[in-house]
Amino acid sequence: MRIRQKRLAFGLAAGVMLSLSACAVNPATGGRMFSLVSEGQEIEMGQQAMLQVDASMGLYDNPELQAYVDSVGQAMAAVSERPDLPWSFKVVDDPVINAFALPGGPVYLARGIMAHFNSEAEMASVLGHEIGHITARHSVEQISRAQLMQIGLVASVVLVPELRPFGDALGGGLSMLFLKFGRDDESQSDQLGFRYMTRLGYDPQGAVDMFEILERQRDTSGNTVPEWQSTHPDPGNRVLAAEQRIASSQIEGGIVRDDEYLRRIDGMMFGKDPAQGFFVEGRFVHPDLRLQFRFPEGWATQNAPTAVLAQSPERDAVMQLTLAEGSTPEDAATEFFSQQGIERLGARSRTVNGLPAVQGTFRVETQDGALDGQVLFVRHAELVFRFMGYTPSSRMGTYAVTFERSLESFAPMNEERWIGLEPRRLDIVRVPAEMTAERFFMRFPSTVTLETVRVINGWEAGHVIPEGTLVKRVVGEGVPGDE
Numbered sequence: 001m002r003i004r005q006k007r008l009a010f011g012l013a014a015g016v017m018l019s020l021s022a023c024a025v026n027p028a029t030g031g032r033m034f035s036l037v038s039e040g041q042e043i044e045m046g047q048q049a050m051l052q053v054d055a056s057m058g059l060y061d062n063p064e065l066q067a068y069v070d071s072v073g074q075a076m077a078a079v080s081e082r083p084d085l086p087w088s089f090k091v092v093d094d095p096v097i098n099a100f101a102l103p104g105g106p107v108y109l110a111r112g113i114m115a116h117f118n119s120e121a122e123m124a125s126v127l128g129h130e131i132g133h134i135t136a137r138h139s140v141e142q143i144s145r146a147q148l149m150q151i152g153l154v155a156s157v158v159l160v161p162e163l164r165p166f167g168d169a170l171g172g173g174l175s176m177l178f179l180k181f182g183r184d185d186e187s188q189s190d191q192l193g194f195r196y197m198t199r200l201g202y203d204p205q206g207a208v209d210m211f212e213i214l215e216r217q218r219d220t221s222g223n224t225v226p227e228w229q230s231t232h233p234d235p236g237n238r239v240l241a242a243e244q245r246i247a248s249s250q251i252e253g254g255i256v257r258d259d260e261y262l263r264r265i266d267g268m269m270f271g272k273d274p275a276q277g278f279f280v281e282g283r284f285v286h287p288d289l290r291l292q293f294r295f296p297e298g299w300a301t302q303n304a305p306t307a308v309l310a311q312s313p314e315r316d317a318v319m320q321l322t323l324a325e326g327s328t329p330e331d332a333a334t335e336f337f338s339q340q341g342i343e344r345l346g347a348r349s350r351t352v353n354g355l356p357a358v359q360g361t362f363r364v365e366t367q368d369g370a371l372d373g374q375v376l377f378v379r380h381a382e383l384v385f386r387f388m389g390y391t392p393s394s395r396m397g398t399y400a401v402t403f404e405r406s407l408e409s410f411a412p413m414n415e416e417r418w419i420g421l422e423p424r425r426l427d428i429v430r431v432p433a434e435m436t437a438e439r440f441f442m443r444f445p446s447t448v449t450l451e452t453v454r455v456i457n458g459w460e461a462g463h464v465i466p467e468g469t470l471v472k473r474v475v476g477e478g479v480p481g482d483e
Protein backbone atom coordinates (compact mmCIF):
# COMPACT_ATOMS: atom_id res chain seq x y z
CA MET A 1 0.00 0.00 0.00
CA ARG A 2 1.34 3.31 -1.07
CA ILE A 3 0.32 6.44 0.75
CA ARG A 4 1.01 9.22 -1.70
CA GLN A 5 -2.45 10.51 -2.28
CA LYS A 6 -6.01 10.20 -1.22
CA ARG A 7 -8.36 7.79 -2.86
CA LEU A 8 -8.68 8.27 -6.58
CA ALA A 9 -11.59 9.61 -8.47
CA PHE A 10 -13.50 7.32 -10.70
CA GLY A 11 -12.55 7.85 -14.29
CA LEU A 12 -13.38 5.44 -17.00
CA ALA A 13 -17.11 4.96 -16.84
CA ALA A 14 -17.84 8.66 -16.50
CA GLY A 15 -15.18 9.80 -18.93
CA VAL A 16 -16.41 7.82 -21.86
CA MET A 17 -19.24 9.28 -23.84
CA LEU A 18 -21.08 7.29 -26.38
CA SER A 19 -21.08 8.48 -29.91
CA LEU A 20 -21.78 6.24 -32.79
CA SER A 21 -19.03 6.30 -35.34
CA ALA A 22 -19.25 2.64 -35.94
CA CYS A 23 -17.03 1.33 -38.69
CA ALA A 24 -13.64 3.03 -38.82
CA VAL A 25 -10.44 2.12 -40.63
CA ASN A 26 -7.72 0.71 -38.39
CA PRO A 27 -4.71 3.05 -38.66
CA ALA A 28 -2.07 0.35 -38.24
CA THR A 29 -3.57 -2.43 -40.30
CA GLY A 30 -5.69 -0.57 -42.84
CA GLY A 31 -8.50 -3.01 -42.05
CA ARG A 32 -12.01 -2.05 -41.04
CA MET A 33 -12.76 -1.98 -37.35
CA PHE A 34 -15.84 -1.59 -35.23
CA SER A 35 -15.57 1.39 -32.95
CA LEU A 36 -17.81 3.60 -30.87
CA VAL A 37 -14.92 5.80 -29.84
CA SER A 38 -13.48 8.68 -31.87
CA GLU A 39 -9.76 9.45 -31.83
CA GLY A 40 -10.39 12.49 -29.64
CA GLN A 41 -12.24 10.34 -27.12
CA GLU A 42 -9.57 7.68 -27.31
CA ILE A 43 -6.90 10.26 -26.40
CA GLU A 44 -9.04 11.81 -23.67
CA MET A 45 -9.75 8.43 -22.12
CA GLY A 46 -6.07 7.47 -22.15
CA GLN A 47 -4.89 10.79 -20.68
CA GLN A 48 -7.40 10.54 -17.82
CA ALA A 49 -6.37 6.99 -17.06
CA MET A 50 -2.72 8.05 -17.26
CA LEU A 51 -3.16 10.56 -14.44
CA GLN A 52 -4.69 7.84 -12.30
CA VAL A 53 -1.96 5.34 -13.08
CA ASP A 54 0.77 7.91 -12.36
CA ALA A 55 -0.84 8.83 -9.05
CA SER A 56 -1.84 5.42 -7.78
CA MET A 57 0.84 3.05 -9.06
CA GLY A 58 3.54 5.69 -8.77
CA LEU A 59 6.44 6.24 -11.15
CA TYR A 60 9.86 4.79 -10.41
CA ASP A 61 11.93 7.59 -8.91
CA ASN A 62 14.83 7.92 -11.35
CA PRO A 63 14.54 10.85 -13.78
CA GLU A 64 17.45 9.72 -15.99
CA LEU A 65 15.99 6.26 -16.41
CA GLN A 66 12.55 7.73 -17.17
CA ALA A 67 14.06 10.07 -19.77
CA TYR A 68 15.93 7.19 -21.36
CA VAL A 69 12.85 4.96 -21.67
CA ASP A 70 10.83 7.87 -23.03
CA SER A 71 13.47 8.70 -25.65
CA VAL A 72 13.57 5.11 -26.95
CA GLY A 73 9.77 4.91 -26.96
CA GLN A 74 9.34 8.28 -28.69
CA ALA A 75 11.75 7.26 -31.45
CA MET A 76 9.76 4.08 -32.04
CA ALA A 77 6.38 5.83 -31.97
CA ALA A 78 7.70 8.36 -34.50
CA VAL A 79 8.11 5.57 -37.08
CA SER A 80 4.64 4.12 -36.36
CA GLU A 81 1.43 4.81 -38.30
CA ARG A 82 0.26 7.26 -35.61
CA PRO A 83 3.31 9.47 -34.91
CA ASP A 84 1.22 12.45 -33.79
CA LEU A 85 -0.50 10.90 -30.77
CA PRO A 86 0.51 12.29 -27.33
CA TRP A 87 2.92 9.42 -26.69
CA SER A 88 4.52 8.92 -23.29
CA PHE A 89 6.71 6.10 -21.99
CA LYS A 90 7.15 5.66 -18.25
CA VAL A 91 8.47 3.19 -15.71
CA VAL A 92 6.02 2.42 -12.89
CA ASP A 93 7.30 1.51 -9.44
CA ASP A 94 6.01 -2.04 -9.57
CA PRO A 95 8.15 -5.19 -9.14
CA VAL A 96 6.03 -7.38 -11.42
CA ILE A 97 6.98 -8.41 -14.95
CA ASN A 98 4.51 -6.26 -16.81
CA ALA A 99 4.02 -3.70 -19.54
CA PHE A 100 0.80 -2.08 -20.66
CA ALA A 101 -0.64 0.55 -22.93
CA LEU A 102 -3.52 2.96 -22.40
CA PRO A 103 -5.59 4.25 -25.33
CA GLY A 104 -4.10 7.03 -27.44
CA GLY A 105 -0.47 7.18 -26.30
CA PRO A 106 0.54 6.30 -22.73
CA VAL A 107 2.80 3.24 -22.43
CA TYR A 108 4.14 1.82 -19.18
CA LEU A 109 6.88 -0.61 -18.27
CA ALA A 110 6.98 -1.95 -14.71
CA ARG A 111 10.44 -1.83 -13.13
CA GLY A 112 10.08 -5.63 -12.79
CA ILE A 113 10.16 -6.11 -16.55
CA MET A 114 12.98 -3.55 -16.87
CA ALA A 115 15.03 -5.79 -14.53
CA HIS A 116 14.57 -8.67 -16.98
CA PHE A 117 15.73 -6.88 -20.14
CA ASN A 118 19.37 -7.38 -21.03
CA SER A 119 19.61 -4.90 -23.88
CA GLU A 120 17.93 -1.87 -25.39
CA ALA A 121 16.79 -4.12 -28.25
CA GLU A 122 14.86 -6.34 -25.80
CA MET A 123 13.23 -3.28 -24.25
CA ALA A 124 12.42 -1.99 -27.73
CA SER A 125 10.64 -5.25 -28.56
CA VAL A 126 8.24 -4.79 -25.64
CA LEU A 127 7.81 -1.05 -26.26
CA GLY A 128 7.05 -1.87 -29.91
CA HIS A 129 4.48 -4.46 -28.87
CA GLU A 130 2.70 -1.96 -26.60
CA ILE A 131 2.86 0.75 -29.27
CA GLY A 132 1.21 -1.83 -31.55
CA HIS A 133 -1.75 -2.18 -29.16
CA ILE A 134 -2.24 1.59 -29.42
CA THR A 135 -1.69 2.04 -33.16
CA ALA A 136 -4.06 -0.86 -33.88
CA ARG A 137 -6.54 0.59 -31.36
CA HIS A 138 -6.96 -2.70 -29.51
CA SER A 139 -8.06 -1.17 -26.22
CA VAL A 140 -10.52 1.04 -28.06
CA GLU A 141 -12.12 -2.03 -29.57
CA GLN A 142 -12.19 -3.69 -26.16
CA ILE A 143 -13.79 -0.66 -24.56
CA SER A 144 -16.36 -0.42 -27.33
CA ARG A 145 -17.30 -4.02 -26.71
CA ALA A 146 -17.42 -3.49 -22.95
CA GLN A 147 -19.65 -0.43 -23.45
CA LEU A 148 -22.06 -2.37 -25.56
CA MET A 149 -22.41 -4.91 -22.81
CA GLN A 150 -22.88 -2.29 -20.14
CA ILE A 151 -25.54 -0.19 -21.80
CA GLY A 152 -28.67 -0.41 -19.69
CA LEU A 153 -26.97 -2.05 -16.77
CA VAL A 154 -26.71 0.09 -13.68
CA ALA A 155 -25.88 -1.97 -10.66
CA SER A 156 -25.54 -0.50 -7.21
CA VAL A 157 -22.19 -2.25 -7.06
CA VAL A 158 -21.03 0.22 -9.65
CA LEU A 159 -22.46 3.12 -7.70
CA VAL A 160 -20.48 2.03 -4.67
CA PRO A 161 -16.94 1.71 -5.95
CA GLU A 162 -15.66 0.50 -2.58
CA LEU A 163 -17.67 -2.66 -3.01
CA ARG A 164 -16.63 -3.70 -6.44
CA PRO A 165 -15.46 -7.29 -6.56
CA PHE A 166 -12.02 -8.38 -5.46
CA GLY A 167 -9.46 -7.92 -8.20
CA ASP A 168 -11.20 -4.85 -9.45
CA ALA A 169 -10.51 -3.01 -6.23
CA LEU A 170 -7.63 -1.05 -7.68
CA GLY A 171 -10.09 1.60 -8.72
CA GLY A 172 -11.07 3.72 -11.67
CA GLY A 173 -8.74 3.91 -14.62
CA LEU A 174 -6.71 1.01 -13.44
CA SER A 175 -9.46 -1.34 -14.54
CA MET A 176 -8.38 -0.45 -18.05
CA LEU A 177 -5.13 -2.26 -17.40
CA PHE A 178 -6.99 -5.46 -16.98
CA LEU A 179 -8.61 -5.41 -20.35
CA LYS A 180 -7.66 -8.70 -21.82
CA PHE A 181 -6.54 -8.73 -25.38
CA GLY A 182 -7.23 -11.79 -27.50
CA ARG A 183 -4.56 -13.93 -29.07
CA ASP A 184 -5.10 -12.27 -32.43
CA ASP A 185 -4.46 -8.85 -30.92
CA GLU A 186 -1.33 -10.17 -29.25
CA SER A 187 0.00 -11.67 -32.47
CA GLN A 188 -0.78 -8.47 -34.32
CA SER A 189 1.05 -6.40 -31.68
CA ASP A 190 4.06 -8.71 -31.90
CA GLN A 191 4.03 -8.18 -35.66
CA LEU A 192 3.73 -4.39 -35.33
CA GLY A 193 6.43 -4.32 -32.66
CA PHE A 194 8.73 -6.14 -35.04
CA ARG A 195 7.97 -3.56 -37.71
CA TYR A 196 8.79 -0.58 -35.48
CA MET A 197 11.96 -1.98 -33.95
CA THR A 198 13.42 -3.00 -37.31
CA ARG A 199 12.52 0.35 -38.86
CA LEU A 200 14.90 1.86 -36.28
CA GLY A 201 17.56 -0.74 -36.99
CA TYR A 202 17.25 -2.78 -33.78
CA ASP A 203 18.27 -6.42 -33.90
CA PRO A 204 14.92 -8.28 -33.96
CA GLN A 205 16.58 -11.14 -32.09
CA GLY A 206 15.82 -8.99 -29.02
CA ALA A 207 12.15 -9.97 -29.39
CA VAL A 208 13.02 -13.68 -29.47
CA ASP A 209 15.19 -13.34 -26.36
CA MET A 210 12.44 -11.45 -24.57
CA PHE A 211 9.75 -14.01 -25.39
CA GLU A 212 12.09 -16.75 -24.17
CA ILE A 213 12.52 -14.94 -20.86
CA LEU A 214 8.74 -14.60 -20.52
CA GLU A 215 8.31 -18.31 -21.29
CA ARG A 216 10.84 -19.21 -18.67
CA GLN A 217 9.26 -16.99 -16.12
CA ARG A 218 6.05 -18.91 -16.74
CA ASP A 219 7.85 -22.17 -16.03
CA THR A 220 9.61 -21.09 -12.86
CA SER A 221 7.00 -18.84 -11.28
CA GLY A 222 5.50 -20.54 -8.27
CA ASN A 223 2.08 -19.55 -7.06
CA THR A 224 2.03 -16.00 -8.42
CA VAL A 225 0.92 -15.25 -11.94
CA PRO A 226 3.05 -12.48 -13.42
CA GLU A 227 0.88 -9.66 -14.67
CA TRP A 228 2.09 -9.82 -18.22
CA GLN A 229 0.67 -13.32 -18.47
CA SER A 230 -2.68 -12.46 -16.95
CA THR A 231 -3.15 -9.50 -19.28
CA HIS A 232 -1.34 -11.03 -22.24
CA PRO A 233 -2.65 -14.43 -23.22
CA ASP A 234 0.05 -16.39 -24.98
CA PRO A 235 -0.60 -16.28 -28.71
CA GLY A 236 1.15 -19.64 -28.90
CA ASN A 237 4.60 -20.27 -30.23
CA ARG A 238 5.56 -16.66 -29.88
CA VAL A 239 9.24 -17.49 -30.02
CA LEU A 240 8.76 -19.52 -33.19
CA ALA A 241 6.66 -16.78 -34.81
CA ALA A 242 9.34 -14.19 -34.01
CA GLU A 243 12.05 -16.43 -35.46
CA GLN A 244 10.00 -16.92 -38.62
CA ARG A 245 9.49 -13.17 -38.97
CA ILE A 246 13.24 -12.64 -38.78
CA ALA A 247 13.90 -15.42 -41.31
CA SER A 248 11.41 -14.11 -43.86
CA SER A 249 12.52 -10.49 -43.43
CA GLN A 250 16.14 -11.50 -44.07
CA ILE A 251 17.21 -8.93 -41.49
CA GLU A 252 20.45 -9.94 -39.82
CA GLY A 253 21.77 -8.27 -36.73
CA GLY A 254 21.29 -4.62 -35.85
CA ILE A 255 21.42 -2.38 -32.81
CA VAL A 256 21.54 -4.29 -29.50
CA ARG A 257 23.03 -1.87 -26.92
CA ASP A 258 23.44 -4.39 -24.11
CA ASP A 259 26.16 -2.71 -22.06
CA GLU A 260 24.52 0.68 -22.43
CA TYR A 261 21.21 -0.74 -21.22
CA LEU A 262 22.73 -2.55 -18.24
CA ARG A 263 24.56 0.60 -17.14
CA ARG A 264 21.21 2.41 -17.15
CA ILE A 265 19.59 -0.06 -14.75
CA ASP A 266 22.58 -0.42 -12.41
CA GLY A 267 21.24 0.16 -8.89
CA MET A 268 17.58 -0.14 -9.88
CA MET A 269 15.28 -1.50 -7.18
CA PHE A 270 14.50 -5.21 -7.56
CA GLY A 271 11.55 -7.06 -6.02
CA LYS A 272 9.11 -5.68 -3.50
CA ASP A 273 9.81 -2.38 -1.78
CA PRO A 274 9.73 -2.92 2.00
CA ALA A 275 8.62 0.70 2.46
CA GLN A 276 5.24 -0.18 0.95
CA GLY A 277 4.44 -2.77 3.58
CA PHE A 278 4.53 -6.54 3.46
CA PHE A 279 3.09 -9.73 4.88
CA VAL A 280 5.24 -11.44 7.47
CA GLU A 281 4.51 -13.99 10.21
CA GLY A 282 0.80 -13.99 9.41
CA ARG A 283 0.49 -10.22 9.65
CA PHE A 284 0.63 -7.25 7.34
CA VAL A 285 3.14 -4.68 8.58
CA HIS A 286 3.74 -1.24 7.15
CA PRO A 287 7.05 0.19 8.37
CA ASP A 288 6.45 3.77 7.22
CA LEU A 289 2.93 3.99 8.60
CA ARG A 290 3.95 1.96 11.69
CA LEU A 291 0.83 -0.16 11.52
CA GLN A 292 -0.02 -3.83 11.52
CA PHE A 293 -3.07 -6.05 11.25
CA ARG A 294 -4.04 -9.64 10.52
CA PHE A 295 -6.27 -11.00 7.81
CA PRO A 296 -8.07 -14.29 8.53
CA GLU A 297 -5.76 -17.29 8.31
CA GLY A 298 -5.60 -19.05 4.95
CA TRP A 299 -7.04 -16.17 2.91
CA ALA A 300 -5.44 -15.07 -0.37
CA THR A 301 -3.84 -11.66 0.08
CA GLN A 302 -2.61 -8.84 -2.11
CA ASN A 303 -0.75 -5.62 -1.36
CA ALA A 304 -2.05 -3.34 -4.12
CA PRO A 305 -1.12 0.33 -4.63
CA THR A 306 -4.27 1.75 -3.05
CA ALA A 307 -5.45 -1.13 -0.89
CA VAL A 308 -4.41 -4.22 1.00
CA LEU A 309 -6.83 -7.00 0.15
CA ALA A 310 -7.80 -10.51 1.18
CA GLN A 311 -10.26 -13.03 -0.13
CA SER A 312 -11.69 -16.10 1.62
CA PRO A 313 -10.71 -19.54 0.27
CA GLU A 314 -14.36 -20.04 -0.77
CA ARG A 315 -14.19 -16.67 -2.59
CA ASP A 316 -17.37 -15.52 -0.91
CA ALA A 317 -15.89 -12.87 1.39
CA VAL A 318 -13.46 -10.01 1.00
CA MET A 319 -11.54 -7.81 3.42
CA GLN A 320 -9.69 -4.65 2.50
CA LEU A 321 -7.75 -1.83 4.06
CA THR A 322 -7.68 1.56 2.33
CA LEU A 323 -7.34 5.20 3.27
CA ALA A 324 -10.64 6.89 4.15
CA GLU A 325 -11.97 10.37 3.49
CA GLY A 326 -12.10 12.78 6.43
CA SER A 327 -9.79 13.71 9.28
CA THR A 328 -11.58 11.81 12.06
CA PRO A 329 -13.13 8.34 12.20
CA GLU A 330 -16.52 10.03 12.77
CA ASP A 331 -16.19 12.15 9.59
CA ALA A 332 -15.06 9.16 7.58
CA ALA A 333 -17.96 7.05 8.84
CA THR A 334 -20.49 9.80 8.04
CA GLU A 335 -19.06 10.13 4.54
CA PHE A 336 -19.16 6.37 3.99
CA PHE A 337 -22.72 5.83 5.23
CA SER A 338 -24.04 8.81 3.26
CA GLN A 339 -23.26 7.13 -0.04
CA GLN A 340 -26.14 6.12 -2.22
CA GLY A 341 -26.74 2.38 -2.04
CA ILE A 342 -25.26 1.87 1.43
CA GLU A 343 -27.67 1.14 4.26
CA ARG A 344 -26.27 1.81 7.72
CA LEU A 345 -27.26 -0.95 10.12
CA GLY A 346 -25.35 0.38 13.11
CA ALA A 347 -22.23 2.26 14.22
CA ARG A 348 -20.50 3.22 17.45
CA SER A 349 -17.34 4.97 18.57
CA ARG A 350 -14.74 2.81 20.29
CA THR A 351 -11.00 2.36 20.60
CA VAL A 352 -8.98 -0.39 18.97
CA ASN A 353 -5.60 -1.11 20.55
CA GLY A 354 -5.60 2.43 21.93
CA LEU A 355 -6.56 4.06 18.62
CA PRO A 356 -9.74 6.14 18.20
CA ALA A 357 -12.21 4.39 15.92
CA VAL A 358 -15.78 4.03 14.70
CA GLN A 359 -17.07 0.55 13.97
CA GLY A 360 -20.23 -0.13 12.02
CA THR A 361 -22.25 -2.60 9.99
CA PHE A 362 -23.92 -2.02 6.64
CA ARG A 363 -25.90 -3.60 3.86
CA VAL A 364 -25.71 -3.00 0.10
CA GLU A 365 -28.23 -4.22 -2.45
CA THR A 366 -26.64 -5.41 -5.68
CA GLN A 367 -28.10 -7.04 -8.73
CA ASP A 368 -26.70 -10.32 -7.42
CA GLY A 369 -28.36 -9.94 -4.04
CA ALA A 370 -27.57 -8.17 -0.77
CA LEU A 371 -24.10 -7.85 0.75
CA ASP A 372 -23.50 -7.38 4.47
CA GLY A 373 -20.35 -5.86 5.85
CA GLN A 374 -18.48 -4.72 8.92
CA VAL A 375 -16.36 -1.61 8.71
CA LEU A 376 -13.85 0.04 11.01
CA PHE A 377 -12.65 3.62 10.65
CA VAL A 378 -9.53 4.09 12.69
CA ARG A 379 -7.16 7.01 13.15
CA HIS A 380 -3.44 6.35 13.22
CA ALA A 381 -0.33 8.24 12.09
CA GLU A 382 -2.46 11.30 11.30
CA LEU A 383 -4.47 9.34 8.74
CA VAL A 384 -7.86 7.67 8.86
CA PHE A 385 -8.00 4.10 7.58
CA ARG A 386 -11.04 2.18 6.49
CA PHE A 387 -10.80 -1.53 7.25
CA MET A 388 -13.76 -3.64 6.19
CA GLY A 389 -15.05 -7.08 5.35
CA TYR A 390 -18.14 -8.00 3.36
CA THR A 391 -19.96 -11.07 2.12
CA PRO A 392 -23.40 -12.00 0.77
CA SER A 393 -25.93 -11.33 3.53
CA SER A 394 -26.77 -15.01 3.75
CA ARG A 395 -23.12 -15.74 4.68
CA MET A 396 -22.71 -13.04 7.31
CA GLY A 397 -23.42 -15.52 10.09
CA THR A 398 -20.37 -17.47 9.00
CA TYR A 399 -18.03 -14.51 8.75
CA ALA A 400 -19.12 -12.05 11.46
CA VAL A 401 -16.65 -13.31 14.06
CA THR A 402 -13.87 -13.67 11.47
CA PHE A 403 -14.31 -10.05 10.34
CA GLU A 404 -14.49 -8.80 13.92
CA ARG A 405 -11.27 -10.57 14.87
CA SER A 406 -9.39 -9.04 11.94
CA LEU A 407 -10.72 -5.53 12.52
CA GLU A 408 -9.58 -5.72 16.13
CA SER A 409 -6.05 -6.71 15.09
CA PHE A 410 -5.36 -3.24 13.66
CA ALA A 411 -2.62 -1.81 15.88
CA PRO A 412 0.49 0.38 15.95
CA MET A 413 3.71 -1.42 14.94
CA ASN A 414 7.05 -0.33 16.36
CA GLU A 415 9.25 -3.39 15.92
CA GLU A 416 12.74 -2.30 14.97
CA ARG A 417 13.40 -5.39 12.85
CA TRP A 418 10.67 -4.45 10.36
CA ILE A 419 11.54 -0.77 10.16
CA GLY A 420 14.08 0.60 7.71
CA LEU A 421 14.68 -2.59 5.68
CA GLU A 422 16.65 -1.81 2.53
CA PRO A 423 15.10 -2.88 -0.78
CA ARG A 424 16.98 -5.25 -3.06
CA ARG A 425 18.81 -3.63 -5.97
CA LEU A 426 20.45 -4.71 -9.20
CA ASP A 427 24.22 -4.49 -9.17
CA ILE A 428 25.91 -4.67 -12.58
CA VAL A 429 29.20 -6.54 -12.46
CA ARG A 430 31.87 -6.99 -15.15
CA VAL A 431 33.08 -10.58 -14.89
CA PRO A 432 36.90 -10.64 -14.67
CA ALA A 433 37.28 -14.06 -16.32
CA GLU A 434 35.20 -16.65 -18.14
CA MET A 435 33.06 -18.52 -15.61
CA THR A 436 29.92 -20.61 -15.13
CA ALA A 437 26.77 -19.22 -13.55
CA GLU A 438 27.47 -21.28 -10.42
CA ARG A 439 30.97 -19.85 -10.14
CA PHE A 440 29.66 -16.31 -10.67
CA PHE A 441 27.08 -16.90 -7.95
CA MET A 442 29.85 -17.92 -5.55
CA ARG A 443 32.25 -15.12 -6.40
CA PHE A 444 29.58 -12.42 -6.65
CA PRO A 445 26.85 -13.46 -4.21
CA SER A 446 23.23 -12.39 -4.62
CA THR A 447 20.42 -12.15 -2.10
CA VAL A 448 18.13 -14.04 -4.49
CA THR A 449 18.44 -17.64 -5.71
CA LEU A 450 20.82 -18.77 -8.45
CA GLU A 451 17.76 -19.57 -10.56
CA THR A 452 16.57 -15.97 -10.30
CA VAL A 453 20.04 -14.75 -11.29
CA ARG A 454 19.89 -17.07 -14.31
CA VAL A 455 16.43 -15.84 -15.32
CA ILE A 456 17.19 -12.12 -15.06
CA ASN A 457 20.39 -12.59 -17.06
CA GLY A 458 18.68 -14.81 -19.64
CA TRP A 459 21.12 -17.69 -19.09
CA GLU A 460 20.26 -21.20 -20.22
CA ALA A 461 21.46 -24.21 -18.21
CA GLY A 462 25.18 -24.71 -18.80
CA HIS A 463 25.72 -21.11 -19.92
CA VAL A 464 29.33 -19.94 -19.67
CA ILE A 465 29.77 -16.21 -19.09
CA PRO A 466 32.48 -14.77 -21.37
CA GLU A 467 35.27 -12.70 -19.82
CA GLY A 468 34.51 -9.00 -19.63
CA THR A 469 30.71 -9.35 -19.92
CA LEU A 470 28.43 -7.12 -17.86
CA VAL A 471 25.97 -9.20 -15.82
CA LYS A 472 23.36 -8.63 -13.12
CA ARG A 473 23.40 -9.69 -9.53
CA VAL A 474 21.03 -8.68 -6.74
CA VAL A 475 22.10 -7.12 -3.44
CA GLY A 476 20.22 -5.86 -0.39
CA GLU A 477 17.96 -7.65 2.09
CA GLY A 478 14.52 -6.79 0.63
CA VAL A 479 11.15 -7.96 1.92
CA PRO A 480 11.24 -11.16 4.02
CA GLY A 481 10.22 -14.14 1.89
CA ASP A 482 10.21 -12.25 -1.44
CA GLU A 483 12.02 -14.33 -4.02
Ligand SMILES: [Zn+2]
Pocket: 129, 133, 181, 186, 189, 232
Ligand atom coordinates in the same frame (compact mmCIF):
# COMPACT_ATOMS: atom_id res chain seq x y z
ZN1 LIG B 1 0.05 -7.31 -25.56
